Amino acid sequence: MKLSPVAERRIIFTVLLFAVALPLVFPIGWTTEISEYTRIAYRLIEETDENKVVIISFDYDPSTMTELQPMAEAMIEHAFKKNQRVIATALWPMGVQMAEQAFDKVCSHYPDKERGVDYTNLGYKVGGMVTIQAMGRSLSDVYPVDNQNTPYEEIPMLQNVRRLRDIAWISSLSSGVPGLKEWMMVARDSYQVPVTGGCTAISAPGFFPYVNEQRQLHGLLGGLKAASEYESLIGRLGSATTKMDAQSIAHLLILIFIAIGNIKAWHGKKGRQQ
Amino acid sequence: MIQIMHVFGIWLAAFFTLSIFSFLYKDNPFYKFAEQVFVGLSAAYWLVYIIYSIMVPNLFAKLIDDFSGNIVLLIPATLGLMMLMRLHPKTQWLSRYPISIMIGTTAGISMLRYMKSDILEQVTATMINPFSANTVSGVLGNLLLIIGTITGVYFFYFSKKVEGIYKVPSKIGIWFLMVSFGATFGYTVMARISLLIGRLEFLLSDWLHIIK
């Protein structure tokens, strides 16, 4: 039987669709192991004192929210648990909406957390690396108001926070440029503020050299798997964890495709040689 | 009413999701329509956010509240308007001034930051005593890290013929690059699958209510 390439393609598409959908409908509940890089990020937040002010920067848009949104929720929840105060910023305009959605979700479990006292959303600023450098000199110059139009000086949690140096840690959830790399370059390498973060799995390999002895990055969450690891570290069964079964099955399927493709190519080659 | 609008919203989202997926069968009007809607919404989103998060708070509000105190802000405002002159061919040359200031600032800052973070910090992060690790795999890893970095950089060194003994480090360098590309490949598979999972979850749970 010989299939046309187009037909072959459509069969592959359909098989993949079912391989991903079925485990979502019938979860298996497989466990995964926690990698060291996730632990490093976790420890940074775990070991920061109460009442410190931290930044979580939402540098992504909805196209990668499946990977990054669970990280954002888990990190906000972790910071809330440790009574740290969270500033949300965004180097991508869509990040502002992502931040609001994340706060809404986490605050439903922490009803006592108050906007302005425990968290605030300073919103989007253009300019990437240059803007972060400006934040190193003065946060209120860059953010005259938050996204509710409250002047910076009137936000209670920001009373003693004037520049990046006053921030205990920064986490950038990043799906491209500007994002984690810019935060690391300026906030960590220029102003010595600890930077951690999460990125899509695609960019993760490129960030690994920064998790080094000097701790240019304090750990790294790379993709959905790392998000589920973080969720299990803070003891929360979040959205990333429930998706890992589908992820595992799909990986298995891709490997099967590679294997079949190679066997087929090998057969074809042998056929031609004869 | 809210309930009806909520359901309508979900059906709208499902319609757009399926329209995009229809590209998998072949390029078709639904896909083209959905795509152009996306382009339009995205442009409007950027515009609205630039106005409400940059223009108003960082420029106009400051000028309105305290004009004489912020008079210096008229300079970037003028430069910004000169940027917009690009829209007209006759006045296009005016945009060169703001562009040159932006490019000059970016060039200066990226020169410093890349030199520091991607060169110096990476060099010092490779200056490690490989034998300081307390496990065999740690020592092995450190050695691989040092050798891989050196040979990798050598692979990108173009001033020497790749012959005889000089071929060796270049060859090893490319092996390391291949291993890293393999890792990137694996991680990319992971990322793409994750995004699909996200969409299917929406369809199966919010739209069809198959998953609770």
Next chain:
Amino acid sequence: MKRSLPLIFAFVVGIIVLISEFIPHRPFNQIVSTLENWFMIISGFAILLGQISLIRMNANKIANRLPDWQYHLAGLVSFALMLIFGLLWGMQETPGLMGDGQGISAYLGSKPFDYLFENAYMPLSATLFSLLAFFIASAAYRAFIIRGFESNLLMITAVIVIIGRTSIGTMLTGWLPESLSFWHIPNLADFIMEFPNSAAQRAILISAGLGIVGSSLRIILGIERSYLGGDK
């Protein structure tokens, strides 16, 4: 004049930024601080420009009845809707020209801008990139054929990482004794990422970094001037 003055601007600005990194004394840090705040405002205009030209291009396509102009019209309509909603009632916590629009929010469940964002923008943006999952599957079947030593190395690493980053890896070699834990696939995948992968990525960072230092230097010195556009 039209070209030399901008080149001088770029030079002066670039040099001041460089100096202020090493000389912490005023006036340099203050100049740079001002420059950074200006940069933000000018970039705001630059993005404005980009979006306006995009929309103008689409409008031209419609005016000239170029192929597929109907779709561009749909794009333009959605652009106008989103823009008007955003300007009038703002988004989320931010009020617009006409305040928060409580009346219309009560009807929709959220502000109209947010309603469009959640029910149109979000699904479109998220779905576009999820298409690639399918393409990767078909490429895995049709193109990822092992050929030489180098591509073998690539494929083997890929397979270890693909297995190692899921639950399958845990199950597959979870039975290995403690002494062989290095060969446990998730550990092996982490080892690859931490050492050989980091080494190669570091080499890429270093050589690309030199490229960026070089091109920035050429821009500041005015050797590279293509950003000014063609000779006029």
Next chain:
Amino acid sequence: MKHGMVLVFLFTITILCANSFHATDSPWDDGKAIDLFWELSPMTRQVSIHRLNENGNPVEVHKSTLAEGSFTDYGLEANTHYQYRLTAYFADDNLTLMADSNTREQWFFLRKLGFLLLLLIVSCAIIYYIRAARNGNEFFIRRIAGLDSMEEAVGRATEKGRPILFVPGISDLDDIQTIASLTILSHLAERSAEYNTELIVPCRFSMVLSAAREVVKEAYIKVGRPDAYKADNIFYLTDDQFGFVAGIDGIMLREKPAANFFMGSFYAESLILAETGFATGAIQTAGTAQAHQLPFFVVSCDYTLIGEELFAASAYLSKDPQQLGSLKGHDFGKLMIIVLIVLGVILEILGISALKEFIAGAVS
């Protein structure tokens, strides 16, 4: 009882004598930090340091359990007077010490000396080589495997009487990768003009389109075949990312080019291109500096220009002094880095970290 009193008295004396706390301006900086040093009796359980604001309100800046230590308080205003209060806690007593200092901004960041020196060395090398190249010096550039494939690809296309497909990436003309790609296109066009093989170039942007037409036309004129140049073979497809790729897919399936070249900046769609091209059995050569996309090209193409190789190829083919000089300057930097790393590793093994600290700058 009396005995006890004496003991308490002696104890208090020792605590008071041994304890010191002082503050000085951090040297060689932007005047935004103060160094604090303390030396307390070993009985100290905890130390807490507060900075007193203008209105006298204390703000805690540091907490420690060390009896002897130092801390740098950052984020201050330059040229200002600051007061600090240290409270030491003992088992059943505590002690308060005060210290003050002015911040002063200096004319040089001493800890950035290594950074400055290396930046200057690299910059000077680049400038030197650009000047040398302009003065007509010839530089050697090593063989780049992907370029050799060009002859083979053109040969194969001529033999089979099928066209060559060249995709100049999906970025606009402001991306240097696109520029490098056009240099390579120029070279390829010369070859294809010589062999009279058709060359197809789909473009995503109108700027790239006009540049590509210019380049190809010039190449055809250069080898004396202006008549063979067909402007229609270089065309605009669409500026939509996936639409563009779907269009090229169609071309590959219809025309079945004998050789495909993907040079320039590619994003997620690289995979679709490479896959279709592979399935049609063409000789494929790719080149991009987009590290994420390289794996897909490496597995499905016969030759791949990896990262910087794309720029080196362009410099080599164009003989442009600016490109060649920069490339040489970067090569000098790479050599320097290799030497530094080797030296640094040897010194680290010997237990000397002076070099590392000099380059990193004493990290605060």
